[in-house]
Amino acid sequence: MTATTLTSHSAASNGATRRSRAKAIFAITLGNGLEFFDFTVYSFFAxxxxxxxFPVQGSLNQLMLAVGSFGVGFVVRPLGGIVIGAFADRAGRKAAMTLTLWLMALGSALIAFSPTYKQIGLAAPALILLARLVQGFAVGGEVGASTSLLLEYADDRSRGFYGSWQFVSQGLNTVCGALIGVTLSSLLSPGALESWGWRVPFVIGMLVVPVGVYIRRHLDETLVHPEPVEGAAAVADVARPVREIVSRHRKALVAGIVTTIGGTAANYIVLFYMxxxxxxILGLPMSVGMSAALVAALVTALxxxxxxxxxxxxGRKWVMGLSRVALIAVIYPAFMVIHASPNVTTxxxxxxxxxxxVAFTAVPNIVMLPELFPQRIRxxxxxxxYCVGVSIFGGFAQFFATWLIKLLDNPLAPAWYLIGCGAVSLLALPLIREPAGRPLD
Structure with missing residues (x-):
């Protein structure tokens, strides 16, 4: 089939058949998952x-720098969200997502083929940081465009289900990354894995371009009257939606960021840092660590x-609130259990x-965010x-957790980070009008 332009999100919802909606979910989920695979697989080989x-003294210091460079990719996420988001609100969701595919592949190529510190000195970590910045910029624009597209395909009673596939794609990319990590760590010797094996996932990640471009060629555009954006108009288009958001949607802006803190902290600690x-910290084999990521991601995706x-x-608020209270209640005992009995089963x-x-705390959150804004600035x-909340409290969650362990000399310290983030995020829920079931603007 060839791509057609839909005149509104209601046309997408009412005119699209169940089969075409299923194809849309598959295409968006697969393309988004490929991009997140490129971005997050770095964590498994940190x-x-x-x-x-990062050849500094001490393995914990090396780990802090490595996970810190993972977090650097999140620093530019808000900038990517603003620039590519404005582009998506003018030129269309598909055009924006295609752009992010190429940027993500570029970042993966830089990591895959970058020489080490022993070979080129300080230029090596500089290349890694550059790659993470490019990838972070791309993901910053990808999340908003793909999530909005999913919701604009849905009717008012099923946006939660449609939007959940954004998080399914993130879970599946983690499953793929962990499977590759388990396979490589099982088949290769430690020397081979450190020499060249760790580069394999980043080479695989470069497939995001041919696969992603192909599947997204078959998506319908949901933006009303997408327009080309060129030259000085592109700069003006970046400023226009930002001004409107700050002047007319400040409450949604602040409440959205604060609610995101709890979901993103849980996501990045459980799915990536564990x-x-x-x-x-527990001294278990690498295969066990990869298996933990695989199980967590698979359960979250399911x-x-x-x-x-x-x-x-x-309603989004009820599900978020109850699940975050549950996480606050169980997270410290969970860390106590695995520290007291550090084996693969536990x-x-x-x-x-x-x-x-994590699924029940993060999915309603990510679905709710585009519901807070009208289509022209969605x-x-x-x-x-999303990017501001994730950049600070998700991207640097691993760094904060490692730093707290070192500061407090307490291996259970990451639990306090999640408890704090979860408690703060609950404060914003009363500020939000329940969006479930209401028509999108």
Whole structure:
């Protein structure tokens, strides 16, 4: 089929057949998952990258620099969200997502083929940081565009389910990254893995371009009257939605950022940091750490559609609130259990439970964000809110957790980080009008 332009989100909702909607979910989920794979697979090989590119004294210091460079990719996310978000609100969701594909592949290529510190000195970590900045800029624009497109395909009673596939894609990319990590760590010797094996996932990640461009050629555009954006008009278009968001949607802006804190902290600690924690803090083999990430991501991905459907029935706020209270209650005992009994069975059981809770706390959050803004500024608004919250409290969650362990000399310290973020995020829920079931503007 060839792509056609839909005149409004209601046309997408009412005119699209169930089959075309299923194709849209598949295309957006796969393309988005490929991009997030490129961005997040770095986390699984942080310990190796730390030793090759950040040769400071002490493995914990190397780890802090490695996960810090992971967080650097989040620094430019808000900028990417603003620039690419404004582009998506003018030229269309598809055009913006295609742009992010190329940027993400460029970042993966830089990491895959970058020489190590021993080969080129300080230029090596500089290349890694540059790659993470490019990838962060791309993801900043991708999340808002793809999530908005998913919601604009849905009817008013099923936006939670449709939007949940954004989080499914993030979970599946983590599953793929962890599977590759488990396979490589099982088949290769430690020397081979450190020499060249860790580069394989980043080479695979470059497939985001041919696969992503192909599937997105078959998507329908949901933006009303997309227009070309060139030259000085592009600069003006960046400023226009930002001015409107700041002047007319300040409450949604602040409330959205604060609610995102709890969901993103839980997501990045449970899905990404727990693998590093198992290896570096608990002293378990790398295969166990990768397996922990695999189980957590798989459970999260499987639970996400149910979390979305439940938020369609009960409301986003109720599902978010109850799940975050549950996470606050169980997170410290969870860390106590795996520290007291650091074996593969205990670790996998704990991350499975936490992964399920993460789905119910994060899915309604990411679905709610584009619902807070009208279509003309939806991608920009959602991107700013999501990227600011994720950049600070998600991207640097691993760094904060490692730093707290070192500062407090307490291996259970990451639990306090999640408790604090979860408690703060609950404060913003009363500021938000329940969006579930209401028509999109």
């Amino acid at each position: 310990s190796i990258i730390g030793s090759l590119y 693998s590093t924690y198992a290896i570096k 639970c996400s559609p149910f979390a979305g459907m439940l938020s369609d029935r009960l 670790v996998l059981a704990v991350v499975a439970v936490l992964g399920a809770i 991608v920009t608004g959602m991107s700013i809110v």
